[in-house]
Amino acid sequence: MPITTAYETRIDHVSILDEHGVFDETLGQDLISEDQLPAIMEHLVFCRQLDEIAFKLQRSGRMGTYPQNTGQEMPSLAAALAIEKADWLVTCYRENTGLFWHGLPPECILLHWMGDERGNHIPAGVNATPIAIPIGTQMLHAAGLGWAEKAKKTGAIAVTFFGDGATSEGDFHEAANFAASLKLPVVFCCQNNGWAISVPSSVQSAGETFAQRGISYGMPCVRADGNDLFAMTKVMKDAVARARAGEGPTFIEAVTYRLRDHTTADDARRYRDAGELETWEARDPLPRLRRWMEAKGLWDKSQHEKAMKSGEERVAEIISNAEEIAAPDRSEFFDHMYADLPASLKRQRDSKRTTSLGQFPEDLA
Amino acid sequence: MPITTAYETRIDHVSILDEHGVFDETLGQDLISEDQLPAIMEHLVFCRQLDEIAFKLQRSGRMGTYPQNTGQEMPSLAAALAIEKADWLVTCYRENTGLFWHGLPPECILLHWMGDERGNHIPAGVNATPIAIPIGTQMLHAAGLGWAEKAKKTGAIAVTFFGDGATSEGDFHEAANFAASLKLPVVFCCQNNGWAISVPSSVQSAGETFAQRGISYGMPCVRADGNDLFAMTKVMKDAVARARAGEGPTFIEAVTYRLRDHTTADDARRYRDAGELETWEARDPLPRLRRWMEAKGLWDKSQHEKAMKSGEERVAEIISNAEEIAAPDRSEFFDHMYADLPASLKRQRDSKRTTSLGQFPEDLA
Amino acid sequence: MTTAANETEMTLVQAVTDALACEMRLDDRVIILGEDVGLNGGVFRATEGLQAEFGADRVVDSPLAESGIIGSSIGLAMNGMRPVPELQFEGFMGPAYDQLCSHAARFRTRTRGRFTVPMTVRVPHGGGIHAPELHSDAPEAIYAHQPGLKVVMPATPYDAKGLLIASIRDPDPVIFFEPKRIYRAFREAVPNEAYTLPIGKARVVTEGTDLTVVAWGAMVVEAAKAAEQSKASIELIDLRTISPLDEDTILASVEKTGRCVVCQEAPLTLGLASEISSLVTERCFLHLEAPVQRVAGFDTIMPYYKLEMEYLPGPDRINAAIDETLRY
Amino acid sequence: MTTAANETEMTLVQAVTDALACEMRLDDRVIILGEDVGLNGGVFRATEGLQAEFGADRVVDSPLAESGIIGSSIGLAMNGMRPVPELQFEGFMGPAYDQLCSHAARFRTRTRGRFTVPMTVRVPHGGGIHAPELHSDAPEAIYAHQPGLKVVMPATPYDAKGLLIASIRDPDPVIFFEPKRIYRAFREAVPNEAYTLPIGKARVVTEGTDLTVVAWGAMVVEAAKAAEQSKASIELIDLRTISPLDEDTILASVEKTGRCVVCQEAPLTLGLASEISSLVTERCFLHLEAPVQRVAGFDTIMPYYKLEMEYLPGPDRINAAIDETLRY
């Protein structure tokens, strides 16, 4: 038999609450308890509000560049719902919903984008890493974080998020390969939102799906509707269980869409079709969930209004917390360079001089 | 339909002349003309001799570290048979058979391993790149070389070779992805020889095959018996035709085996099972082809003896060419740093001094 | 200001675009690749309009992978093309470090001239634009330490155009750093035609007799402000090329002034200022009235933008060094 | 030579192995990963026997991917482990450059102390062993320019053990360069117990009054030979730590001798010698009888091994610089 089959595979696409409001009762059963859904809805309303206000903060000069999350709320939230407190969220920059649910104070994210590293001081006990600016690099840290849990035999795991663009970076490949080869407890979730700034996902890969990126490493792969909280929760729960059981990593492609500009520094109208945007606005995950919950009697207009109002208040409070924090000390950026500041750095900090003569201390700023 | 098929694929394994001497007449027909086979056999005999002698040169202190090719002769030779003079071979360091067939003077390879860059001065008209020392980096150059041919609309293509270990590097991923995304005329051939120094290929990938590495990029993938010249020639010809037709890259896994130590600096007995080696010695591609050719009346003992003898003579001549080349000028390594040597480098070259006072020129070496 | 008919007033980033357009019209081997360089015209709009003029085959949106961009550019360059890859920010050169330093820099000498890499890597450089982490670094010393590369950094629109065209025509790999802080800081008249400025030649911005200030990129503007505020007669040198250094211009100036201050954004330790200091000391020791002073970023990570102006040297810190050197 | 009961004569590479074994016995957070570090004991046998003693979970053969090795080590270090990754040769640090400089170096300050990276990256360093391309480079300046990293390089077996254990215990990322040329050059008595030597402290190898020679790694041996041949009274300093520099020891010595020669394998331009030269000049200007001289590799690619001894500074070139400095 000169031509035989060397390898064969197929990848599932999972959808539970589809864009037309149809819900798959079999798969959807017991995924998320009905009791929990109102709190989830409140959280989503709040996160969307914060996201839209952050945009305005940037426009009014009160914040630097900000990447909006709107439209991509479900994948990371599903991860947060599927994991435990001891597990790790290793994200990029469109995962506010999941990070906040996992315990990250929203002030942290605002401070980060206000150009203040104190926003990256994740509180002790919150197992999350800060915003990853260089694309595609954080997945290796997730592999290591998960590896450490495996070494310590804690049972904890790591879930890492990244974009479609990020899967083009070599570090993505090395992270997935390390995790699979060493059977590390890690879940890889690619948020395929169609774009990497102005570059469509078709340039990032000639493959039919991003899910098939995981085949290279021999790990289970799945594709899901990233705008469907239930589908995302199902694939996350499966992947988390597999990781926790010591069976290694899973690759998830969450098919979603960036409903706003790449960041506030971007203008998507330069490169993006209005029609495409409209199609995806109709698939907006929030209204989809809301309509279903209202139909099921789990949510109503007055609850929504209440959520909007309390969201607004919370957002206002968070912004004032972030804005009213005392300015950092002028030489605060020396303080955490090393556990012990070397003598030469101490001199630089104290003199605010990199020049070295120092015979005229009265010149020092 | 909540669970649907997102993606489905299968990969062929191709074998034509198997390890038991069975030849598939359908697939094997017209692949390599019977007229050409004796010359191929002579070439293989010569290459194997050179490879074994190179080992001895190292052992007797006449050459530096050398990586033997023995056992892996077929994949690159098949590539050389499948391509044209204008096409590129972008190899690692176990592709002597293909490189020599493509026109590289064997002296070049010896000089390289004798620690002399002049061995990397590939003669004009030979489209091959020098030995790639940092693993996994040359495939990106192949992507660019192929891209240039595409831009110039020459119809020429690039074939690149790398090991199983190399597929773990991020650069492999980026090269394959660029080639697939930009539809570049490139053929990727992974020589899976079971080992990366002491690390078995099972550590490099948890996948069942290396062929499936290519699925990530949406490129056609195929696995072949790398010790079967016919199977390799078939998959190479197909891949080359696809590249030349503008249909983009193909990923080939050649399943082969490193019959010797990793390099002369290595001792494989430290980590490798004697039984495994024996199994693969029985699959040695040279005797396999020889037996078949003898059975078909295309080769006989006297031809073999003649080939051995002329091979020996050629090897001796090549070695003396490589050893008798005049020693490089002491400052030869300045000559090709830039098209025009900057003034500071001229001073360094002429004075052989990096120090800069230079008040005492009589001190200069 | 009057502009001649064959000149246009433009900003530095416009001069970059203009240089690319001019050279692409003259030489169809020139090809641009990178992230968002196509329809979007690059995140700084440096390639704006080029895809429309030259097509998607010559202005190519690549996958998001810096090593891929540089590694494939090397192959393009080795095979008769003149690639001009863009890396989006200097902070993202890291993933391409190996292809730049282990390959681009080495192919000519590795192959004793058979293969060369005439590639120009464009990279926005430096701080002061209120950007996120890793969008404000100054890594020029890293690449100036690598034999086989050239490193160029203009400080004016005129220089940007002339040096970029010279870089593209150069037969060796050039890293072309663009000081993003002054991308749009001012305009000047730039000839419409293609022209080149020599790589490896510094520019004496203002002549002076008391002290030499050496700067490059955006620091030239800060140093010029400092010089203007200073009572001393400052000779300001804009390096233009970081590697190879124009030793003659620097040494001639310090021989005349006897004093030297070097300004850089990068951390102090092992920045280019250290190289210039040791060079000047070795070669002008008996002319020196005071040690060469370095004004640099601190040996810390460039802080997020709330504190970035605390990090970057400005006229105050430069003048403190000038004064101290004069009083030495 | 007599060896005490609690000491063993060993080579530098054996001292490395011994340090790893000692620390792994004391601290089960220590984990080794890299290419061929397991059964094979590393290509230089630096991890020989460790997998047998500590198991395949603590001495891990990783996939062949340097960025992967460093990036996953960062995660391990952030999460309570003490990873000691090995990169097989300094020429293969390139693919890991980004994880080293954009992440390992930055996590502590990026997160204002929430996350730290107590990782020790072991890397064989330098030329002179007749190896192929990219197996003989000297990239220490690249990593010393990066704030947030520490860079250590021992020159003796005793120092190798003490500094390696100190590096593993250090709360910050350390690049531990091992001078492969002298891995097996000589033996000395090394205590059997675990001990540490302070990071950031240089060693005065021999005291002298005429001239200070600064060296590190394998160059210490060459400099010692030069000093022995010299008629002058040489004070030889072995840096031991490249970052942070032990400024006090260097400056005190040059204040005494008034003359200084620095030796490195790396290319001249922007090597550590340039940093030391500018530092010494700034701080000891009025003590200097002659400019600081740098003896370095040339600003070329390190040639293949037929010519490598033409490239590497040896006693002759060091003594030429010493003589010239003395006569200045």
Ligand SMILES: Cc1ncc(C[n+]2csc(CCOP(=O)(O)OP(=O)(O)O)c2C)c(N)n1
């Ligand atoms: C290494 C690196 N290269 C380039 C950039 C600039 N950049 C920031 S976001 C981005 C696109 C990311 O696309 P994707 O991964 O799909 O994430 P998305 O923004 O769509 O969520 C680019 C190119 C970067 N931050 N890091």
Ligand SMILES: Cc1ncc(C[n+]2csc(CCOP(=O)(O)OP(=O)(O)O)c2C)c(N)n1
């Ligand atoms: C970037 C890089 N890392 C490490 C090495 C050291 N090294 C040389 S060959 C080799 C194994 C290569 O394995 P593989 O790709 O399977 O090729 P093979 O030797 O089996 O033909 C290693 C780790 C290297 N040369 N380059």
Ligand SMILES: [Mg+2]
């Ligand atoms: Mg995206």
Ligand SMILES: [Mg+2]
């Ligand atoms: Mg192999």
